[in-house]
Amino acid sequence: MTSHQTTQTMKPATAAKKLGVYLEATPAEFQEGVVSRTELNALQADPPQWLQELRRNGPHPRPVVAAKLGISISGLARGGVTEPLTTEQIDALKQESPEWLQQERATQAEVRKEAARIKEKKAARDEQTR
Secondary structure, eight states, X not given: OOOOOOOOEEOHHHHHHHHTOOXXXXXXXXXXXXXXXHHHHHHHHSOOHXXXXXXXXXXXXXXXXXXXXXXXXHHHHHTTOOSOBOHHHXXXXXXXXXXXXXXXXXXXXXXXXXXXXXXXXXXXXXXXXX
């Protein structure tokens, strides 16, 4: 009996998400085809010029925009940012530092602090049970 392995493929949207790029900004051949796991690994290991350019200058998808601004995706929505932004637009927003962005950064800092506190508390509890 021979083992027949099928190639794992994914939709372009999934591949774009894994690559951290905005699908609509990718080349048409990327958007219209399917991406195999091998192709995805090759793109990650040795990104072509278009991928390097997208990662550097955007437009960036919301998760990347939120990370670059140091806030949550929900914070972006509360701030009224619904469209993908370029690196230039993100830098301008950081320079402007509107009140909503300052508030969201403060909220994110509190969330991280609380998560760290809970993690420490859990670690201490686990240590006591040993």
